[in-house]
Amino acid sequence: MSGEASLRPEQRLQRRVIAYWLVGGALTTTVLTGLAWFVGRPLLVEHWDKWSSTFDLVLAGACFGLLAITLIEPPLAYARWRYAFLGDLLLMRYGILFVEERAVPVRRMQHVDLVRGPIERLFGLATLVVFTAGNEGSSFRVPGLGVTDAQELRDRIVEARGDGRL
Amino acid sequence: MPKSCATASSRLVVTDASEPSAVPPSAVPKAVAPTVLASGHLHPAILLLRLLDALRKAAVPMVLGVAVQSWWLVGFGIVLFLLNLGYATARYLTLEYTLTTDELRVREGLLERQERRIPLDRIQDLGFESTILRRALGLAVVLVETASGRGVEASLDSLSRADAEHLRDVLLAARANAVANTTTQTQATAEGEPPPLQEPAMLAPEWLVHQSTTGELVLRGLTDMRLSAFLVSGFAASQLADQLGFAQRVAGLGRGARDWLLQFPPLTLVALLIALLLVVMALGVVTATLGNLVTFHGFRVTLRGDVLQRRYGLLTTRQKTLPRTRIQRVTVEQTWSRRLLGLSVVKADSAGGSRSDGEDTTGGWEVIAPMTKLPTAQALLPALLPGLEQESFEWQRGSARLILRTAVPGTVLALVLTPVLWSQAGPVAAFLLLLAPLWALLGLLVWRNLGFALGRDFLTLQHGVIGRTVAYVPTAKVQAVVVRRGPLSLLLGLADLTVYVAGGSPTRLPDLTLADARRLANAIAQRAATAAAAAW
Numbered sequence: 196m197s198g199e200a201s202l203r204p205e206q207r208l209q210r211r212v213i214a215y216w217l218v219g220g221a222l223t224t225t226v227l228t229g230l231a232w233f234v235g236r237p238l239l240v241e242h243w244d245k246w247s248s249t250f251d252l253v254l255a256g257a258c259f260g261l262l263a264i265t266l267i268e269p270p271l272a273y274a275r276w277r278y279a280f281l282g283d284l285l286l287m288r289y290g291i292l293f294v295e296e297r298a299v300p301v302r303r304m305q306h307v308d309l310v311r312g313p314i315e316r317l318f319g320l321a322t323l324v325v326f327t328a329g330n331e332g333s334s335f336r337v338p339g340l341g342v343t344d345a346q347e348l349r350d351r352i353v354e355a356r357g358d359g360r361l
Numbered sequence: 362m363p364k365s366c367a368t369a370s371s372r373l374v375v376t377d378a379s380e381p382s383a384v385p386p387s388a389v390p391k392a393v394a395p396t397v398l399a400s401g402h403l404h405p406a407i408l409l410l411r412l413l414d415a416l417r418k419a420a421v422p423m424v425l426g427v428a429v430q431s432w433w434l435v436g437f438g439i440v441l442f443l444l445n446l447g448y449a450t451a452r453y454l455t456l457e458y459t460l461t462t463d464e465l466r467v468r469e470g471l472l473e474r475q476e477r478r479i480p481l482d483r484i485q486d487l488g489f490e491s492t493i494l495r496r497a498l499g500l501a502v503v504l505v506e507t508a509s510g511r512g513v514e515a516s517l518d519s520l521s522r523a524d525a526e527h528l529r530d531v532l533l534a535a536r537a538n539a540v541a542n543t544t545t546q547t548q549a550t551a552e553g554e555p556p557p558l559q560e561p562a563m564l565a566p567e568w569l570v571h572q573s574t575t576g577e578l579v580l581r582g583l584t585d586m587r588l589s590a591f592l593v594s595g596f597a598a599s600q601l602a603d604q605l606g607f608a609q610r611v612a613g614l615g616r617g618a619r620d621w622l623l624q625f626p627p628l629t630l631v632a633l634l635i636a637l638l639l640v641v642m643a644l645g646v647v648t649a650t651l652g653n654l655v656t657f658h659g660f661r662v663t664l665r666g667d668v669l670q671r672r673y674g675l676l677t678t679r680q681k682t683l684p685r686t687r688i689q690r691v692t693v694e695q696t697w698s699r700r701l702l703g704l705s706v707v708k709a710d711s712a713g714g715s716r717s718d719g720e721d722t723t724g725g726w727e728v729i730a731p732m733t734k735l736p737t738a739q740a741l742l743p744a745l746l747p748g749l750e751q752e753s754f755e756w757q758r759g760s761a762r763l764i765l766r767t768a769v770p771g772t773v774l775a776l777v778l779t780p781v782l783w784s785q786a787g788p789v790a791a792f793l794l795l796l797a798p799l800w801a802l803l804g805l806l807v808w809r810n811l812g813f814a815l816g817r818d819f820l821t822l823q824h825g826v827i828g829r830t831v832a833y834v835p836t837a838k839v840q841a842v843v844v845r846r847g848p849l850s851l852l853l854g855l856a857d858l859t860v861y862v863a864g865g866s867p868t869r870l871p872d873l874t875l876a877d878a879r880r881l882a883n884a885i886a887q888r889a890a891t892a893a894a895a896a897w
Contacts, residue, residue, distance in 0.1 A: 202883040283890040294851065296844040296879070298886035303840045327840040328863040335841065 202298070204279035204286040212339025215318045216269035222314075224265045228258040278337050280348060282355055285325060287337060299335055301355045303327045309345055321345035325352070395461040399531045403453050404521045406498040411449035413494075415442050458517060460528060462535055465505065467515050477515055479505060481536055487529045489680035491519070496678055501525045529682065533668060570669065570744045571730050571737075573660035581657070581706075581732035582650025584698040657731040664744060669709075671729070687711045689862040690834045691729070691745050693738050697827035705738045706731060709745055710862070746819065746833055754814035754821055762853045763811070763872035764804035769849065771800020813870055815884055818892075820860065822870055837892030838862050842882045846875070858882055 236254060240246050271291045278287040285299045308324040315321065323337040323345050340348065419442035426434030456469040465484065468476045488504040495501065500519035520528065625633065658675035669683045690710040699705060707730040729745060730738060743750040775796035782790035803826065810825040820834045841861040850856055856878035858870040873881065 202879075202886070284886055290845075292848050294846045296882065297841060298843075298882060299841045300839065300886060300890040302890065302892075327861070333840070333861070 202281075202284075202286065204277040204288050206277060206279050208273060208276050208278075208337075208339035209320060209341050209344075210273070211318050212320060213269045213273045215314060215320055215339065216272065217266070219314055220265040220269065224261050228261060232258060273339075276339070280351060285335070285337075285352065287335065297335060299325060299327060301352060304352065304356055307349050307352050309349055311342075323348060395463040398460045398462060398535055399528055400457065400459040401520070401524060402458075403456055403517065404498075404500055404519055404524065405453075406500055406521075407519050408450065408453055409498065410494060410500075410519075411453070412446060415445035415449065418442070418445055456517075458528075460531060460535070462538070465515075465532070467517065479515060481532070484532065484536075487532060487682055489525055489529075489678075491522075491678050493676045495519055501680070503528065533666070533682070537666070567663045567665040567670075570662040570664050571660075571733070571741055572662070573657060573673075573731050573733070575654070577704075577732040578654050578657050578660070579650055580702070580704060582653040583646060584696065584702065584704065584732075585646070585649035585653065653731070657728070660728075660731055662729055669729075669745070673731075683709065683711055685745065685747065688745055688835075689838050690832055690868065691742060692833070693735070693742075693831045695735070695825070695829045699732075700828055703735050704732055705735045707733065707738050707741055707745075742833065746835060748818050749833065752816035752819055754816050754819075756812045756814045756823075757877070759808060759811040759813075759870070759872050760855055760874045760877070761808060762855055762874075763808045764801060766849055766853055766855060766872055767804030767807065768797065768801035771803075772797040774800075807871070811871070813873075813881070815881060818888075820868075820885060822868055824871070832868050834860055834862060834868055836885055836888040839885055839889035842886050842889075844875075844878045844882050860885060 231254060236251075239250075268291065272289065275291060275294065276287075276289045278285070280286075283301050285301065285304075286297065288294070288296045305326045305328055308326070310322045310324055311320070312322075319342055320338075321340050321342050323340060325335045325337075327333050327335075337348075419438040421438075422434050422441065423438030426432065426436075426438060451471040452469060455471050455474075456467070458468075459466040462481070464481055465479045466476060467479075468474070484505060488506065489501040490504060491501040499522050501522050502519050503517040503525050505515040505517075517525075655675045657673050660673040661671070663670045663672075664685075667685045669685060670680065671683070672678070672680045688709050688711055692708050692710075694706045694708065695704065706728065708727045709729050710727060730741060733741070775794050778796070779790050779793045782793060806826050807824070810823060810829055812823040814821050815836075818836055820836055820839075821831060822834070823829060823831045839860055840863055843859045843861070845857045845859065846855070850872070854875050855872045856875045858873055858878045858881055860868045860870075862868070870878070870881075
């Protein structure tokens with residue numbers, strides 16, 4: 196067991212996770228803003244007689260704001276994300292406005308999953324999901340890992356957990 | 362090595378998310394074939410209850426049918442009655458439970474057969490509940506709880522009291538044996554021979570841990586201020602709305618009552634309102650007192666070996682076992698009125714039970730002491746968390762910057778709301794400026810009540826505004842630690858620390874200094890990682 200000072204995670208995610216988040220975020224934002232502008236707006240214009248150009252401006256502003264957030268968020272999130280596996284503790288640190296530092300003891304883990312969505316697969320990325328027993332907040336995710344890294348990390352966790360003798 | 366994690370740790374499931382309880386019961390091949398320890402059927406007297414139940418269900422169409430001379434309706438009632446009774450009889454005839462050294466099996470169903478198998482080491486609790494009718498017949502509903510978070514996994518409605526007690530005793534002994542076996546098994550398999558099957562452990566003597574007096578229960582009811590506080594705040598809100606001129610706009614519905622009330626002179630009106638309020642409050646207090654007396658009548662906690670047992674209830678009696686090793690967190694709670702009187706409630710969260718802070722689950726399953734003097738409550742704690750008595754806690758305070766963190770949003774809110782309301786309602790809006798000192802006062806109170814201490818094996822936390830709650834968490838049970846900082850906390854160098862355990866809601870330590878939070882989180886995480894107790 197390392198000393199208390201070394202309990203700060205240092206490992207970064209794969210840099211291409213920014214691209215992955217951008218693509219994923221762009222897709223959802225496009226769908227959302229598209230729906231709002233091309234479906235929601237005509238409906239409102241037709242059925243609500245108080246609609247005016249002010250609302251048009253507000254809606255357009257909201258759409259562009261959302262788009263801007265989608266573009267800005269991934270690099271910031273990437274810059275903040277750190278994780279580390281210390282043999283008996285899995286550490287992570289992330290968040291832009293709200294910064295969270297999590298520590299999960301390996302002995303408390305119930306199972307470990309590797310999740311790869313279609314876009315993630317395109318980028319050769321994987322997300323590690325760790326479950327603990329408990330009602331609230333019992334799963335922990337580490338996104339943006341290289342596939343081999345993720346598998347290795349999972350195997351290390353399983354190994355650390357697997358012998359079962361405490 | 363305690364039981365539950367013996368399975369979880371030897372086979373970590375690497376595929377998709379399934380419930381913790383879905384882990385195969387024994388990944389380790391058992392050296393001994395499971396032997397049947399107890400088995401049986403439901404008690405026949407349950408048929409009588411089912412008969413009454415069926416009669417009750419069929420009563421409405423039959424009575425109605427006779428009343429309107431419709432024989433179709435009566436026929437429908439009779440068919441309903443026969444169907445209900447037939448179903449109950451079939452269920453009674455087919456239901457069979459078997460307790461082996463490995464698991465509890467409940468088989469039932471005539472057309473659709475169902476067999477439920479619950480691994481022994483997954484059984485969190487065995488509770489009994491009997492309504493007044495069942496008690497008259499000497500019956501009890503057996504509730505099997507697992508740690509899956511769903512609460513009751515299976516219920517046997519009903520066994521005779523003796524059968525139910527026997528089942529619990531055998532189960533507890535079998536579990537104690539299973540623990541002994543897993544420890545001997547490693548040595549035995551090394552020598553290449555199966556471990557000897559042990560005799561069922563002798564039941565340890567039972568110690569009385571806590572007993573509630575009727576006086577304490579009455580006090581619990583009298584200080585149950587939830588209802589009256591709600592009423593008072595509702596009244597205050599309506600008065601405020603009236604002052605600000607909202608009431609007229611909302612009116613319409615209440616206008617009639619209003620006109621009627623306005624015919625009285627103002628003094629009488631005020632007296633009338635106060636009297637009404639007092640009556641409602643008194644009613645609330647009386648119902649709360651009666652409710653508490655009925656629910657917690659004769660509350661007793663006993664300790665046998667490592668298992669706590671609670672028995673209570675007047676009409677519906679409840680009996681609930683709670684293995685001490687499954688306790689995730691113990692809280693000593695004081696609402697403001699109870700704090701004034703030096704009274705407190707002791708509760709224990711166990712894996713599987715779920716409640717949020719300050720809220721009772723139905724039946725008071727997690728209550729260890731419904732109401733007791735604070736020193737008694739504190740003396741009770743080592744019985745729930747062994748080892749707590751050896752701890753010496755060095756209490757620490759949160760950062761005083763907490764007051765600032767609460768005051769800033771309050772001030773901002775006041776400064777924004779006042780001009781907005783001023784344009785609508787005039788100078789009355791200046792009252793809103795009071796929000797700023799109020800929030801600062803709130804921050805001060807929160808800070809004054811906030812304290813924490815990390816001992817060798819336990820984390821304690823004290824928090825509250827006017828009331829006070831002290832929580833004790835064994836560090837070995839910690840599932841995860843999270844340090845969280847919001848935008849304002851980042852500016853002030855503060856952080857929240859949240860400690861997750863397998864039962865109940867997470868314990869939150871707000872507004873520590875960042876350094877304190879990190880130090881504490883590291884210490885807790887390292888202790889949890891190296892802790893020997895692996896069972897949750």
